Amino acid sequence: MKTRLLIAIAAMTFATCALGATPTTLKLQKGATTVPATTPVGGAPFASLEQDPGMSAGDADSGEDEELGQEPVVNRTIAHGHAGLNHMGHGSRAKSNPQLAGGFDGLDFYDQRYANGGNQFSVEPPDQGLCAGNGYVLESVNDVLAIYDRAGHQLVGPVDLNTFYGYPAAINRTTGAYGPSITDPTCYYDADTRRWFHVVLTLDRVGTTSSLSGTNHLDIAVSQTADPTGAWTIYHLPVQNNGTQGTPNHGCNGGFCLGDYPHIGADANAIFLTTNEFALFGSGFYGAQIYAISKRALAAGAASPNVVLFNAGDPSVPAPAFTVWPAISSGGQYAGAHGGTEYLLSSDAVFYDSGTSDTIWLWSVSHTSAIDTAPMSLTLDVSPVNVQTYAVPSSLAQQKPGSTPLRDCFATPGCAPTYLGYPNIVYPAPRPMAVNDSRMQQVSFANGKVWGTLDTDVLLGDGSHGSGIAYFVIDPKSAGVFANGTLSLPDANLTYGAAAVTQSGRGVIAFTVVGPNDHPSAGYAGLDALQGAGDVHIAKAGAGPWDGFTGIPYLAGNRPRWGDYGAAAAEGNTIWLASEYIAQSCTLAEYLTPPLFTCGGTRGALGNWATRISKIQM
Template sequence: MRRVTYLAMAAAFGAATSVVAIAGPAAAADNPLVSAGSVRLSGIVATTGPDRIGDPEFPVAREGHDEGEGGEPPATSGPAVRSARVAAAGREVSVTFPGINHRDQRLASNGNQFSLEPPDQALCVGPGHVVESVNTALRVYDKAGHAVTPTIGLNEFFGYTPGINRTTGEFGAFVTDPICHFDPDTGRYFLAILTIDQDPDTGNFTGKNRLDIAVSRTSDPTGDWKLYKLPVQNDGTEGTPDHGCDPIAPADAGPEVTSPGACIGDYPHIGADKNGIYLTTNEYSLFSDGSNGGAAYTGAQIYAISKRQLVAGVDKPTMQMFESPKLGPFRSFTVWPAIAPKGQDSRANGGTEFFLSSTLGDGSETGNTAPSEKRIGVWSLTNTRSLDSATPNLRLANKLVPAARYALPPESVQKPGPTPLADCLNDRSDTFGPGVGCWGLFFDTAPTTTEELSGLDSGDTRMQQVLYADGKIWGALGTAVQVGGQTRAGILWVTVEASVEKGRLAARTDETGYVAVAGHDVSYPALAQTRSGKVVMAATLVGTDHYPSATYTVLNSGRPTVRVISEGVGPKDGFAGYEAFGGGRPRWGDYGAAAMDGDRLWLASETIEQSCTLAEYLTGGIGSCSGTRTSLANWATRVSAVTL
C-alpha cells in the first residue's frame, strides 16, 4: 500500500553477476490458505452515501506503512535521454470512459468509506466485461464503457463490515491495494486485496492481516465468486511462518494488539501461467522500524497457488510459499510476476513463471543506497505443473543482469490551475464567521502554513507491471532523467531473454529504452502486447502543457511517441501533500494497469477529470463542485481500449 494515506475527517497510506537457485519453499503441510465462502456480486445491495461535509471522520490523518522510512539514496540527475514526441491519440482508441474517481470510492457503501490517496488501480477484462477496482471500491462495466453495477465497497464484497460505520462509529477491516487478472485459459477473474484487521472501537490495527482472494465461478463477473483467505502476518500464528518482524514496544501495545510481532504483506501483485496464480508481497514490520530487535523489512514473499484448484473451488488449494529470497547481495523487493497473452506462457521445464525486480528501491528495502543502478533481477519458477499434485516440487532461481541506468525520480511538476482545497486552507476571510475562513470546515484553528500547488509523487524505482510475450520478459520502472535541460521523471523499459537449462537460469538483457518528455514527467507504467506484437505502455503525463493525463506509448516501434488518450482538465488538488493535513508525500498512484483482450488492449491510468474554483467549491454541496469531487480530493481514473 506504499503508505496509503487516508483521512478520517470532514469528508475527511548481458552477462550475469550472480545466479541463485532457491530451494526451500514452505512445506505444503504449512499451507494457511483456506476457503472463506462465496459471494454473488449482483446480490450486493450497493448504496451511495450522502454528499455532505458534515459527516465528521476523525481529526487527524491516519497512515499505513511507508516503504522507505530508511535513508534515501543520494539525489542524482539520472541519465541524459532524448525527448519523446507528444501527440493526441486517434481512432485507434475505440472506447474511453471515466473509471472510478475519488467521489465514487468515498461515497460507496452508503458513505461508510474513508478518503484515500492515491488511486491504486486494478483492471481485468473478460469476454463481456471490464472490471475496475480502485482502493476500496469495485465496479463492472460492459465493453462500451457503461456501468453494469454500482460502485461496490470491497469490504462488502469480501464479507466485512464497512471501513467505518458513520452511525455507530464502529470500524471494520481496512482494505487496500486491489489487484486483478482475467485468465483466458480458464475464463475466470481473479481479484485480491490486502486486508488489515482493526479494533472495532479504536480503529487501531490488531496485527492480523491477509490477502483476500476472489475467483469468479464463470466468465461473468457479476455472478458468483469463491472467496479465500491467506494470512500474511507471518508471525507464527494462523499457520504462518515466523519471520521475526520488529514487534511493537510493550508500552505502545494496547489490548487490541493480538499479534505484536506481525509482519504486513504490503503491495501485492499478481501473475499467472498455465498452471498457477502467483501473488507477491513486500514484507515489513507492521508496527515498528527495527528499533525493538526485529526486522523492519524482511524481503519479498512469493505465493504460488494451483490455478486449477482455485477454479474448481477446492476449499484448501495447494500453495507453495518462497520466503524472503535474496537477489545476489540484495534483499528482494517488488518481485513482480508476469502475465502473458493467451497461449504465450512458458511451458518449458514443466511450466515456468517469470518475474522481474529492480535492485535500488530507496535503500531501506534492498540495502542498496547507491545513487543509481544498472542492474535488474530476473526470476524463474519452474515445474509449476506440480502445483496440481499433493507434493509440489517448484524451483525458484534468480539472476542479476545489466540494464540501462536508473535513479530515484523527482516529484512530477504540475501545470498551474485551480486548487480550491489549497485556497480553502489559505482563506483568512470571514467566510464562516469573524476570523473563520474556509479552513474552519476542517480545523478549529487556522493552519499556520500557506499551501501551494503540490507536486505529484512519481514513485520510486521499483518494477512495475511485467509482461511475458514472444519469449521475452518486458518490464518498466520509474527513473530520474535529464531531458530538455531539466531533471524530470521518466520511464526505463527493458526486455530480457531468459531460459532454464538443466535447472540453471540463463538470462540476458535484449533491448532497453527510455520514455521521457521535455518539460513534463511520465510515471506509473503498465505494459501489454497486441496480437501483432506491439508492446504498449500506459502511463500518466503531467507538466508544462498537460494537466495529469492518460497516455499510451508503443515501445517497440522506433522513437517513442507519447499519445494522449484523455487530457486532464485541472491539477490534482487532494489532501495528501498539503501541510495542514500532515504533509508527507503528495500521493498520486502506486500503479496503473493494462489488460489484453484479443486485438484490443485495455489501459487504465490516473488522471484529473474535473476543475473548479473556490467559489464553486463553496456553492451547493460544499466541497463537491457540483458532484465532481469531494472536499478532500479530486483524483480520477481513465479506462480506454486501444486497437493497433
C-alpha cells in the first residue's frame, strides 16, 4: 500500500459564486450513559506491543506513507509540492506577558500510556482538544481526558477514552484482547444549551483481535447537565459510508470509508461535525463530509436526533473539500441570517503541485432552524476568498540541543537491543521535529466575523525555510477580508496555531514555538480584526527537546509527528489555550534507572510530549 493520491485540480475552473448540494438525512444511534471516573495509572513501563498494529501512522497531507512495523492499514496521504515562499512574516518576541492570568500543565505522555492500569498503547501525537465553561476546563488528548476547575485543580482524570465511552481497554495486557481503536478527540462547551460535547473517531475490531472490521463511527458524548463531572449520554454516528447501518454509499476503495480527523462547531440550532473521508482498506481521498445534528435533541437526550449529511466531495461542489473546519460560536453568539447559518473554512494549497495558494474557501450551511422539522431544507454553499499566498511548510523544525534519552539509547551500542528490543540506529541530536501542513485549523465565529488560522511556509532570518501562522478574519456576508497576515519569528518555527475569540472580537492564537534556540514551548499572540496578530509571547518555555518514537523506522515510519492540532476556548472575557510542549528533561542514566523509562513519572518509554493550559484575561 505505497501508492499516493494526487488530486489534480489545478486545471479545474471553480465557480465564483456559491453552489448548493443535496443533503442526506441520517439518524443517530443512542447508546449508554457514562460518568467520567479516574482510572488507575500504572502497569509495566514497556511492553513488546507498544503501538496498535491495526492502525497506521500515515497522515493526510504528509506526503509520506508510514508504518507501525507493517504495511499501513489506513493510507491517509495526499501528494503535494513544496515550492516554499521567499518572504518572511511579521512578528517579534514580547518582553512581558501582562494578559497571562495563569496556567497549568495538562495531560502528558505518561498519563496517556499508563492510564487504565497501563492497558493503553503508546500514542503520538496527542491531538489536543480543549473546552471551557461553567467554571470547568476539560482537556482531551489521544487517548485520555481530564476535568479541571478554573484554578487548574484536577477534579477527574486521567480517564482513558475506551473506558469513558464504555468499551473494553485499548489492549488488555493480561489476556491480549483488543478494544476498539479510538482517535482524534475534540470537545466543545455550548453556552446556549449549557451542555458539553466530546467527540472521537472509533474504529471497530474483528472480535477482540487487532484487525479492523471496517465499521467506524463518530462517538458523541453529551453531558446531561452543565457539570462535566456528572453523567453523559453517548451517541454513535456510523461514518463508513458504504451503504451499511443507514449510511450512503460513497464507493470508497476496499469497501469502507473512514471518517478521519473529526472536528466540531455549532450554531444556534445544530452541532456540526466534519471529517476527511479516506478509504479505510485502500488508497483514495473522497472529500470532506459535513454532518449537522440537532442541538436541541442532543441536549435533551432524545432517542434519535436528526442528522443531515453534506458530501462536500460530490462532483457538484465547486471547491476542493479537505479539512473543512466548522466554526465554534463564542458565548452563544450565532449567525441568524437565512434561518440560521453555520460557517466553515478550508484551504487548498495541498492540492497543487506548487504547494501554494492564494485562496481559502468560506462554506456555509443555512436554514439550520429547520433541522428538527424539515431537515432536507438545509443548504450548503461555498465561496472563494482571496488571501495572501500561503504554502505547505517545506521542512522540519530544528530543536534547541538537550538531553534525549530515547534517541541516545538507540545511538548507544547495545542499549536499544537490550532495553527496547530494537537494533541501534544513530540520529542527529536532537532529532528535528514536525510542523503542521497547510490545512485549516480551529475556526471561530465572533463579532459577526469568521476567524481561522493555518500553518504556512516562511523564510527564516538565516535564509532557511520554516513555519509560521497565517491568520484570516473574514466578512461572511461579502467573503471580504478584515485582517490577513503571517505571524512568524526570524529564529523559530510557530506551528499548530489555534485561535479563540471573545464575543467582542478580541482573539488569541495558541501555538508551539520551536527552533535552534527554543525547546518546544507553549506560545501565543493576540489577534485583532483591525491590527492583525501581535507579538509572540511564551506562556511556558519548554524544558527539553522532543524525544518521541515517531520517525524511527522500527517503531513508526520515517516522519516525526507533532500536533495534529491544538485548541483554544473563549469563556466570557477569558480565553483558555491548549498547546503541546515539552515539560521535562532527563538523562539516559535516569531513563535507565528503575522503574525503567519513566524518569520519575514524567515521560514514557517512547515519548515525552506534554500539554500546557494557559489562561489569558482579555
